[in-house]
Amino acid sequence: MKRLAALILLATLSAKALAFEPFIVSDIRIDGLSRISQGTVLNYLPVNKGERLTTERAQAAIRALYNTKFFSDVQVDREGDIMVIKVIERPSIAKLALRGNKDIKEEDLRKGLKEIGLSEGETFDRLSLDRVQQELIRQYYNRGKYNVSVDPHVVNLDRNRVSIDIEIREGKVAKIKEINIVGNTAFLDKDIRKDFESDTTNWMSWYSKDDQYSREKLSGDLEKLQSYYMDRGYADFGVDSTQVTIAPDKRAMYISASVKEGEIYTVSDIHLLGEMVIPEESMRKLVFQKQGETFNRKAIEASTDAMKSILASIGYAFAKVTPVPKLDKEKRTVDLTLFIEPGKRVYVRRVVFQGNTRTEDGVLRREMRQLEGSWYSQPAIDRSKIRLQHLGYFKKVDVDKKLVPGTEDQVDLTVKVEEQSAGSLMFGVGYSQYSGIILSASVSQNNFLGTGDSFSVAAQRSNYSTSVSATYFNPYLTDSGIGIGYQAAFTKSDYGDTNSDFVNYTSSNKSFSAFLNFPITDFDSLRAGLGISSNKINLTYDYIDPTTGQLYSSSASPQQLIDYQNAIGHKTIHTWNGNLSWTHDTRNGYWAPTRGGLMTLSTDIALPGSTVQYYKIFGEANHYWPIGAGFVLYLDGQVGYGKTYGQTYDYDGGTSYKKGDPVDFPFWENYYAGGVRDVRGFQDNTLGPKLCVGTNPDGTPIQPVNGKCTGGYYTYAQPIGGAFKVLGTAQVFLPLPFLKDVNTARVSWFMDVGNVYQDYSSFKASELRASTGLSLQWQAPIGPLIINFAVPIRSKDEDRHYEERIQFTFGSQF
Template sequence: MKRIAALLLLASLSAKAFAFDPFVISDIRIDGLTRISAGTVFNYLPVSRGDRMTDAMAQRAIRALYQTKFFSDVEMERDGNILVIKVVERPSIAKLTIRGNKDIKTDDLMKGLKSIGLAEGETFDRLALDNVQQELIRQYYNRGKYSVTVIPHVVKLERNRVAIDIEIREGQVAKIKEISIAGNHAFTDKAIRDDFELGTPNWMSWYSKNDQYSQDKLKGDLEKLQSYYMNRGYADFGIDSTQVTIAPDKQSMYIAADVKEGEVYKIADVKLLGTLVLPEATLRQLVFVKPGEVFNRGAIEASTKAIKALLANIGYAYAKVTPYPKLDKEKRTVDLTLYIEPGQRVYVRRVIFQGNTLTEDNVMRREMRQLEGSWYSQALIDRSKIRLQQLGYFKKVDIDKKRVPGSDDQVDVTVKVEEQSAGSLQFGVGYSQYSGIILSASVSERNLFGSGDTVSVGGERSAYYTRYNATYYNPYLTDNGVGIGYNLTYSKTDYNDVDNGEFADYSTSQRAFSTYLGIPITDFQSLRAGIGLSSNKVNSIPGYTPQQLIDYQDEIGHDTVHSVIGTFGWSMDTRNGYWAPTRGGQLSVSSEVALPSSTVKYWKLTTQANHYWPIGHGFVLYLNGVVQYGQTYGQNGISDDQLEALQKASLAADPNHVITDMRNDFPFWENFYSGGVTDVRGFQDNTLGPRLCGGTGTVAPNSGSYCNNSYYNYAQPIGGALKVLGTAELYLPLPFLKDVNTARVSWFVDTGNAYANWDSFTPKTLRASTGLSLHWQSPMGPMIINFALPFRTQPGDGYYEERIQFTFGSTF
């Protein structure tokens, strides 16, 4: 057999093939295949039976087989007129592991390796492994880890396989020792670096990591430096050079930048050119730079964005606004031209929903304010996104637009969502320092069968409280968004079971049914009106229940109070999310009226206002204020003659017991309470406000809330007809909390109290506390942990103060 060719390396395309006499190929035989099929080789082979084989063709064939990266060796021989190709297959990757990586997730690394063919089951290519090694080192360099080492280990296995183990030794991030800027005269280093992400070590570096070098952060800081000058008139500012030096130990970095400040320029003229589809006067209202003002790049960018947004709201989805500043260096002025290219006006052909495996399309479509067949509007798109986020069904909502192929005036809008559970079947055990062990069971679904309806059935039992309820709400009873809801409740409260007399001793047993309508006014505002029936039995305990409450109940003349309750409310919700909003807020006013046919005629009013503000760097400021007030009206309780007889009988039995006329007082079982884990933190639940001693006990002189002649030493909170609450909260961007929808940490300041009535309110008696709070959507249900320090208190509060408060488990 005559040898006609030899190994030809891919890296050397000029490798020689042995000379041979040309011949016509009668057949082709391939030797050495184990994993790769002969058909695969023939697909890449540039010769076939019947071809005339020459030296040039042999080199082409060997080159083609090497380029497949399947083989480490290829030889060609001639056996008569049969072309024999001998190959040695590259090994396959049996196992691929990565260890030592902390900065970059293993899953992310594996995806990157797979994209370049380095994965289990693929053919092993040593050159690809070397490239991976260099790329990993580059990525760690970008993160400031210059001492990183990447060591690939390749172990040969039986059956022509290999195991690859990539060992990463990340090392430490290089710390910035010095940042110097040369050429700045108008502003100090401190002023121009105030907003930099990078900096030298300080007492907050453990948290901000500002002293850890990053190429991306440096690029961003240089952009901020340029913006700082150009927003203050330096239109020809420039950065001449930037040097980054690393110490020999690869642990210290030195950054230097040379800048050219230039001169301060003023705006000489502002022109609007291009295709003005709106009156120029309308567009000029969105130009935030005027002739005579100092040049400001930030204001120019804001102007272009505002004009683009206006055009996008009337169908010009792809509008462009390009600023062209022309500098006059002698006069130090700038002629600014904003060139407007609105493009083709487009309308929406279709709205497409993706990712909603449970939620029906029509449930999402009814929240959309961008309609099919209408002109495209970015404002309506943004509003639709917020409404979808407020549903609470989705973890993520993205809305994109795409041109319809073959059409210049149509786009399709795609709404991509990532659903999250909107329902639960829970059997839980929770704990609250105030309520003790909480046993609960519930079946709830806020998106019933994907219809958007809400239904729940549940029960809860704690040390003093039992409640069962069933609710149903259809948010779209009519096509225009009028919703209807029903609520059935049974509850029993026995405050006598609360330890240490932390609540006035009495018990209630209530049955209630209500129905209500939700009526939308705008996309963010709605009305709610309803009516309900309730029966509430109030049981006092002589000797334990404060005598004043027993007297009030005697004056009402009934142990069981029947009520016909009318409710009405208005609310506005502009929050950008359901679980963890970062902007927007809520305003609400709600009222509850016990109608004239009720045993006790009263009304309650609740007003609330809160708002979220993102203030940069992941911080979110939250302010909340609540005022609740209640009062009776009309004639309540027994007649004047009956009251007089009651007072005489009381005096005859106890000359020291004088019953006052309390028939117009607000019913104590409807009182508002203050203090607790979700109220004024740092105080036990419901313990702030008016307090009474049990039975006929009285408050001892100069003793705060210490009682004489009472079963309990301390006076018992009874709530009041007026409640005031204010909260300021700063949500913190802690690095270990990646998902704010799961957990949030905040620093708070709370203030508030409950008062017997409006006349008894005085700011001097407002309590206040401050501390840290963790809200966590844990697998066992929502959990709240507070560390609070009361700093504004009154005598007698010490008994009810709590430094650490927590509650977890399912509650209704």
């Protein structure tokens, strides 16, 4: 057949190249050009002026011009000593339209068409159009749409152009009506099919689309079927045949698979063969399939993966571990051999970065734990990738390895990053049920001029607070990774203007601090800082109605706060602050981690010489676990503790505080609980101790009863927080098909438990509050958005006033 095709082609070309005596070409003339320049044709022509033209060379010229795909007809003629080439140009594609494609995105479709030369501006080739038609039909078949039709329409235009309109009628996906497994006796159909992606139509099919047939899904399900048996000892299991039948209307699919279960095998012996670059005893510890156990392919695969991983950690980047099972069908045993091929030990010659158009190479290189000139280490590469992701500058980080040409022991690493915006100039409007309307403006840059330094200047105003702050941080003051930062801030707050019944007082706080960050390991760091602040606390005294003694103005402060301020003798609080914190971070992502965790422990101390001397200790530990099928479990625990030291009251403060007594913990440093980011289902900061406004006839402060105050202006007691806090959260992130990018949005089911107490000695487990519900977190263009639907499941009568089923906040928060 090949010889016949060659003869036909030769005859065709010979007919178009008229027979002539060989001659020397004095000139070349090309007839029939309209769109393509003569110079372009001459570049492809294998004949030049002054050369001898034979029939064979004329045929070669015709073939060369045909291969350009510019022409539908090419002929070679002669006028004297002039070579005359007559061509008919193929039309150009003036317009390419696609209609009806929904399952395949137009962007992806046009990209595929362009790769085979079918795009606007290219020359039109009917054969290419036919290939496109068949390829599209094949792709839709793979998606289970067997009644698809693809109709290309070609319209001739003036100036040798065409317009192509590809009309696609996708039709409906064929639904699976039956799945029959024939030959299974050891397990029920429902057990072996529980992990299948394919299923017959059921009440969840609208969501999972599992009843839509796909060849790829079926192939994967058959692999799962084989794994199910082989993980349970059936070492000679096999799928004998698979039959897929489609109904005449191409809307229903019937799947049948015939299997041979075989027998259950046990492992009689395990051998390790090959080149042992690691002691065999150490390698055997990585074998999870044990002698005498039932054959388990999953355990064997885990063993080979562990061995390859340990070899890759010491430079054997291309190691292979091949399991070779030898079945004894009479004894029903498996003699298992793991053949180890470490290959050449390689080192990294060069690390190259791609995609970092804004970020300096040095910023990326200092995060790399795989160094040039050192042995290849997969754990070091994996850690480098995580560190780069933690920077927050990149949407995506990939690391590719490639052998250096001509060598067997060198590789080059290419770190490919996709940058995202690391800075912003933002003017925002947000809303919080606690803070009300939030107006904010900020200039921030987490990767200043590509150096990795960060700074921000921000201003914000809400119903109760106005703040301005400036922060700068250099994470690499030294090459060893010691960082330095500075922060200055001013905040003015009127807590009586919050949208909850918060305790009434105002504060005006100015502060400045500096800190150093010390890396200990890749996962651990220490931060130490010093700061100074001045905080003016304003309380309201003019609240007693001289007639009744029970009516108070709307700006009144609780008597305990007034007594406390009188006892310390200062309205303006000066504080020298020292802080020390430790962080252990093993999370695998910056915005939306799926594994690993974060542990922090911090201590803040108001140093001697401060108006009030105190210390605060706060600890938090959380962790993420992927639990299969896209679900992620998250657990978090927090404990906060505060106490004063080495100080007594200078003056008497009513009946509550006496001169010489130890100073109590300052109320403006209290912990709080409840809210959209805390114990959800309760208003922000409303759990825990509460105070009433006013005094009893004997001068003692009024105490709340079931969260209410007797007499006075206020009906409900005002939350004041406490010096001891406990919080626990369990959360499961849900895999929802309409939320493909978990880095942008996540939905979770949660349960929160927690409360705050006046001090540690006041802690009672019976006072813990709890709630459960659903939460949506979205990194929206306007800033982070959080929406919670929460139901308190453990509360008391005093909490009813502060419960909230729907909680949300959006906009930039600082």
